[in-house]
Amino acid sequence: MKILTGNDLKTGAVTWWDGQGWSLHVEDAVDVGDAADEIMGREESARRVNVPYAIEAELDGSGKVRPAHIKDRVRALGPTVRPDLTLKPAEPEALNWVI
């Protein structure tokens, strides 16, 4: 599947296209098929996202979206060396999902 990611313009936070807007959570990301360029152009023009790009992803064993490349998985969760600063500080096992 193809999903879209970028950063929030004002805060820089990593965001994911959920079909309606931009979510902080990768599990909300949706397959955009061939619509990536159209969505990115529209959303960037409206400054709802900064520097968006499309990436490959897959659904993991539990049906959750998992970016294909480790760099985007690190972006999705947070720094693996600071679990307290990730989106799931109470779930140290989430780091296994990244690696």
Place this chain on the structure above:
Amino acid sequence: MYKYDQYDQAMVDARVEEFRDQTRRRIEGSLPEEQFRPLRLMNGLYLQLHAYMLRVAIPYGTLNGAQMHALADIAEKYDRGYGHFTTRQNIQYNWIKLEEAPDLLADLAKVEMHAIQTSGNCIRNISSDHFAGAAADELVDPRPYAEILRQWSSFHPEFSYLPRKFKIAVIASDTDRAAMRLHDIGIQIVKNDAGELGAAFYVGGGMGRTPMIAPCINGFVPLDQLITYTEACVRVWNRYGRRDNKYKARIKILVHELGAEEYTRQVEEEFAHMLEQGIEPPLAELERIRGYFQDPDFKTGLTDRADRSDPEFALWIDRNCHPHKAPGYVSATISLKPVGGIPGDASVEQMHLMADLATEYSFDECRVTHAQNIVLPHVEIGRLHELWTKLEAAGLGTPNLDRIDDIIACPGLDYCSLANARSIPVAQKISERFAANGKADELGQLKLKISGCINACGHHHAGHIGILGVDRKGVENYQLLLGGSEAEDTSLGKITGPGFNEDGIVDAVEKAADVYLANREEGERFLDTYRRIGMDPFKEALYG
């Protein structure tokens, strides 16, 4: 240390307001990202993996207590409670909001700091010896020369859009503590046979994708021609540098392709022409700057012995203190490398403490080292135990300078958008491994440096042991290098062979260390043994 005059302050304040307006226009939509990006980079603001990252300039790594306190306040107010000290003697914050960046820069300006020259294709923040003005082995304090170069290069119109970034280091001792020959220009203040001070110019060094050691192109440039000669060096490169290919744009490529002799000929020709133009700042300006770097009021009659009855304290003295030019003083290094810690990271509380300790024990001064530690340059030997006790209590008393657990590591894939692999977890595992097996003590000096990509921010080419993280079909992989040095015996490490996975590279480092332990002769460091026995015994242990 240097104090801003009205011009410095006005320039920095104006820059903050300019960036405030640029940021407002970006957020309101009148400035698109492709136009805003170079502007934010000129103010040190990157967009990294998780957020905006701000890199703050710390000229030649020197800070006073108020500045270190301000850096801590910024970490608390605008970031997430910590900062990362870098191999360029700067500090980075990882979680900055664009909308708050102008206020952050305004707070920095209040303590005579900024983020100019920390990004983009300009002459970057000038680096220097972290023991400058204190080391027993230096000819003079190199920082006045670094400062006049900073002033010359700041907003220099001819050098605002260079082919690539440009890094200058200035030292003034034969011992190189600033990786001088791995800079675009390395300057060593030297003395000639007549006893006059001058500058030896090493041009065309660097790490990154194509590591090179800078050749000496002029062994003695009179100090009243320092700026003119530097400008000639940069001008020749600026004229011919490859703007069409960023991988070939650094000055090291030009010097290599022209040959050092031809490059030097062109520099000398340009230099002769420029001398006629009289661009050199008046010596009075250098004297004015030098006035800010006078020795502090060192006491006399101090004891030169510390009470070594506490073995842990004695160990810290032996490993983390450096000889000082003034009797009764040493330079003390605060390690930011606790076992299992993140190299170079310091919390708000630690930064406040280091600021207080700088004020109380070191004439209100501290330094950031390129090895990502902090130095208190002027500490009375008689007060060392008191200082160490406070450091220990804050987790800052690790006695490991230049040892295998004093690892240089870039932020890597945990933070950096350029990285291919994570650096920090590898550093953590190695330091934990060698703490657990007890070999760190046995190994002595062993400089280990890790980069998460070919850009080499972690100086892997210059590590006695270097590690380079690469992306192998989407999986992190780590190459091992041996034999590098950033010191006066500068050398570039060589790759041992096929890479390793994350756990494999930790095992590989231990195997390399074991080869050294099995083969070393009396007094040899790891690097000396490697140079004597060569790569083969290491390869045999790693792959045989």
